[in-house]
Amino acid sequence: MTEPLLVACGLRMNFGGVVAVQDVDILVESGELVCIIGPNGAGKSTLLNLLSGALKPLAGTIRFAGTEMVGRPMHQYARRGIVRKFQGASTFQWMTARDNLLVAGLGVAANSSGGLPDIGEALQTIGLLPQADTIAEALSHGQRQWLEIGMTLMCQPKLLLLDEPTAGMTVEGSRTMADLIQRLKGRFATIVIEHNMGFVERLDCRTLVMHQGQVICEGRFADLTQDSRVRDVYLGRPLRDASDR
Amino acid sequence: MEAVVLAILNALTLISILALVSIGLAIIFGMMDIINFAHGEFMTIGAYTLAYIQSLSFFLAAGGRPWTRAFWLALIPGYAARASGLEAAPWVGAFWLALMLAPVAGALVGILIEAAVIRRLYTRPLETILATLGISLILQKGIELTFGSRPQIIYDPIRGTLPVLGVDYPAYRVFIIAFSFVIITVCLVVFRNTQFGLDLRALIQNRDMAEALGINTRRVSRLAFMAGAALAALAGVLIAPLASVEANLGIFYLGRAFFVVIVGGTGTIAGVLAGSGLIGGLETALSYPMHPSLAFALVMITAIVLVRLRPRGLIPGFSFAHELLGKK
Amino acid sequence: MRLALLFRQDPINRGERAVLVTFGTLVLAAMLYPLWASTYGITVVRDIMLFSIFALSLDYLWGKAGVLTLGHATFFGIGAYAMGILTIKVGASSLAGLFAGLGMAAALALVVGTFLIFAGVRLQYFAIVTIALSLVSTQIALSSSALTGGDAGLLGVPPFAIELIGARLELSDHLSQYFVALSLVTMVYLGLWLACRGNYGKILAAIRMNEYRARSLGHDTDLHLLIAFVVSAVLAALSGAVFAAVSGFVAPDLVGPLLSTEVVVWVAAGGRGTLLGPVIGAFAVTRLQQEISSIAAGLWPLILGILFVLLVFFFPDGVISVGRQIQAMLGGRRTLLRRQSA
Numbered sequence: 022m023t024e025p026l027l028v029a030c031g032l033r034m035n036f037g038g039v040v041a042v043q044d045v046d047i048l049v050e051s052g053e054l055v056c057i058i059g060p061n062g063a064g065k066s067t068l069l070n071l072l073s074g075a076l077k078p079l080a081g082t083i084r085f086a087g088t089e090m091v092g093r094p095m096h097q098y099a100r101r102g103i104v105r106k107f108q109g110a111s112t113f114q115w116m117t118a119r120d121n122l123l124v125a126g127l128g129v130a131a132n133s134s135g136g137l138p139d140i141g142e143a144l145q146t147i148g149l150l151p152q153a154d155t156i157a158e159a160l161s162h163g164q165r166q167w168l169e170i171g172m173t174l175m176c177q178p179k180l181l182l183l184d185e186p187t188a189g190m191t192v193e194g195s196r197t198m199a200d201l202i203q204r205l206k207g208r209f210a211t212i213v214i215e216h217n218m219g220f221v222e223r224l225d226c227r228t229l230v231m232h233q234g235q236v237i238c239e240g241r242f243a244d245l246t247q248d249s250r251v252r253d254v255y256l257g258r259p260l261r262d263a264s265d266r
Numbered sequence: 267m268e269a270v271v272l273a274i275l276n277a278l279t280l281i282s283i284l285a286l287v288s289i290g291l292a293i294i295f296g297m298m299d300i301i302n303f304a305h306g307e308f309m310t311i312g313a314y315t316l317a318y319i320q321s322l323s324f325f326l327a328a329g330g331r332p333w334t335r336a337f338w339l340a341l342i343p344g345y346a347a348r349a350s351g352l353e354a355a356p357w358v359g360a361f362w363l364a365l366m367l368a369p370v371a372g373a374l375v376g377i378l379i380e381a382a383v384i385r386r387l388y389t390r391p392l393e394t395i396l397a398t399l400g401i402s403l404i405l406q407k408g409i410e411l412t413f414g415s416r417p418q419i420i421y422d423p424i425r426g427t428l429p430v431l432g433v434d435y436p437a438y439r440v441f442i443i444a445f446s447f448v449i450i451t452v453c454l455v456v457f458r459n460t461q462f463g464l465d466l467r468a469l470i471q472n473r474d475m476a477e478a479l480g481i482n483t484r485r486v487s488r489l490a491f492m493a494g495a496a497l498a499a500l501a502g503v504l505i506a507p508l509a510s511v512e513a514n515l516g517i518f519y520l521g522r523a524f525f526v527v528i529v530g531g532t533g534t535i536a537g538v539l540a541g542s543g544l545i546g547g548l549e550t551a552l553s554y555p556m557h558p559s560l561a562f563a564l565v566m567i568t569a570i571v572l573v574r575l576r577p578r579g580l581i582p583g584f585s586f587a588h589e590l591l592g593k594k
Numbered sequence: 595m596r597l598a599l600l601f602r603q604d605p606i607n608r609g610e611r612a613v614l615v616t617f618g619t620l621v622l623a624a625m626l627y628p629l630w631a632s633t634y635g636i637t638v639v640r641d642i643m644l645f646s647i648f649a650l651s652l653d654y655l656w657g658k659a660g661v662l663t664l665g666h667a668t669f670f671g672i673g674a675y676a677m678g679i680l681t682i683k684v685g686a687s688s689l690a691g692l693f694a695g696l697g698m699a700a701a702l703a704l705v706v707g708t709f710l711i712f713a714g715v716r717l718q719y720f721a722i723v724t725i726a727l728s729l730v731s732t733q734i735a736l737s738s739s740a741l742t743g744g745d746a747g748l749l750g751v752p753p754f755a756i757e758l759i760g761a762r763l764e765l766s767d768h769l770s771q772y773f774v775a776l777s778l779v780t781m782v783y784l785g786l787w788l789a790c791r792g793n794y795g796k797i798l799a800a801i802r803m804n805e806y807r808a809r810s811l812g813h814d815t816d817l818h819l820l821i822a823f824v825v826s827a828v829l830a831a832l833s834g835a836v837f838a839a840v841s842g843f844v845a846p847d848l849v850g851p852l853l854s855t856e857v858v859v860w861v862a863a864g865g866r867g868t869l870l871g872p873v874i875g876a877f878a879v880t881r882l883q884q885e886i887s888s889i890a891a892g893l894w895p896l897i898l899g900i901l902f903v904l905l906v907f908f909f910p911d912g913v914i915s916v917g918r919q920i921q922a923m924l925g926g927r928r929t930l931l932r933r934q935s936a
Contacts, residue, residue, distance in 0.1 A: 075810070131596050131599045395664070396905065406899075
């Protein structure tokens, strides 16, 4: 059996005295789709920060495609194929959508042997072809979210990290997003952090539940909705002991 | 041993002045991450206030119809200053009057700058640098045109020496150290123990949140700015008898103040004290073995190295830039 | 790094053609100027052209890459002093002086840049450190009188001369100096224009707008900024070295904070990031300075200060943006007016 694409073990991160991520292990196979859910403050975004190289963990290892990633500069993560879409839309405001995609692709393409992905095709995928020459600042929030997705796709990712991709989108937009992610499944691995349960249900994949910095359970989404621990965590009730069930 | 005590006292004098000048800069820098390049000019204004009052007093002492003359001279500040050099006993009260009036003058100019310029630019730090640079040039030239380009003559308000730890140290310098200590203690108390200080600290940590909590951030910022300007003006009065009072007096201290704030950490008074201690102490220590300008250069280089090693300062405060850089 | 991809360019569009035509017109005017100008006028424009190169170097660093420095004259001064010291004190050739200046500027920029940029020092903090740099350089220039001539500087820098296989080419007359300056500014302008109009320019723009995002997309932003810093330093030193060789003197104010802030005004007044704007800005502001200084010596810093404030509030995109706004109005198209922060 080949080694999974991403093997992260024992990840730990503190902010001052607060433990944000505590002994988290994550395994993701090539082309697999994984969701992470959990209440606010569970440490999901911090985990994503660690996996994308934005933060250096206090302890733990991250092996990606066989290489140890901890300690490498952030741009190396993207070049090796771990690409992140931020919460909220972080685009290059004063450049056109087309140029945003171009710059996004250049980071990886200019330093590897592959070519630059086709920008027109990317615009088509994210549904912004008519807005190709509009400045990002002039796009609506939802459109900017799509532009961000497009930018991450231009980086030719092997592992895509999506931080609340449907935030600020309409129901229609969320559905389109879910369809896109389903379509791309198999092409590359994806980790999605989300609060939108309808969206997560639609994705129907392996799901992890985080609470106070730890992964408390995982499984298919349908199974998790039945799990009383998950319900407790979301309702703010203290976690019942395993022996209680 | 004597030399060491002397060195320490000299260092303390410089540190005291630096701390007074830097507190205003640190609070503004910490609050809004903007740099006021004209901050040094507050110091210059303080020094020139003293020069002006002292020169006025000559005319009062010169006889004739002193009050009418003084009235007209008050309207043309430069005239009095330019014409000073008359041999007359300086009125000792001039210094104490200046000590009270200079902070007011500084605060007034400060509020003017804040209202006209800084208030409109507080989300754009680099534009603020350019605009305040312009203002500092305007102020410097303005002062020079009003008072003339010759250094102003300042008379020592306190003569003689005091025995301090076995050394005869100039009484005036002892006064500087003691006075600054009192003022800084007052600042610390205000910062830590008053409502205003609490509001200020909240503003420094998170402006938006402070506003959401009902703190009148504009009023607090304005008051803090005025206070900082007043402190710098006070420092200007204190340093005037020891330095060459020219239009560019502020620049030398501004440069040091920047590094005090950056090295010490923005947004806290403790940081200012740490930074002042380091920069002031180092410069004093280095000016013994070598030429003072070379000492200054070395201190600058050391400060640059420290910025690199601890980008958040010795006692880190809160600042936009670090959020911007994604540093946590 | 795949350079072909990095510098790939689209064909020249209409707006760019207008810019090139404007530049070409200026060059043409400059070529014809000596026909009716006095010797004095020729030396003035020659010096301004060299200052334009200095302005271009800052525009590349600040306007394109987004790094503001308030001590750029440090590098100008290094070029000038290297040329002066090597040709006067050591008796070396002008070329040696030139390369020494370029090399030292590059070395300093590399050291300071690596030290600061790779540590994440940006924005105001970077600006303040560069001021310290120019203050330190001024101190060094003032105190090592034996080497640098101290307060008075160095006089009698020999005119630029190149010796090749026995033949000696010397630029001792004003006209040849003028045309060398003109060709240098043309080459630097075209070089920067070409380099920055393709993908590379877009990457720089992206770094300028949102460095963190660029980094998360795989761009080594620290390296890009370092390269911009070093190249800009070398260009500044080039203009400084040639300036020393044609004007014949080197003084401490060539390395100090006043010149450093003046070049910022040239770039800001002309139009940051436009390359053409700073050239025009250098001309306009330097001429203004000369006129004012002849009327009332010492009044210039006051006017300079007022200019700074005006620029920030009324012309944040420089004078050239006025041209663009007129163009947009005439064109009738709804264009989003670019407002960038410094």
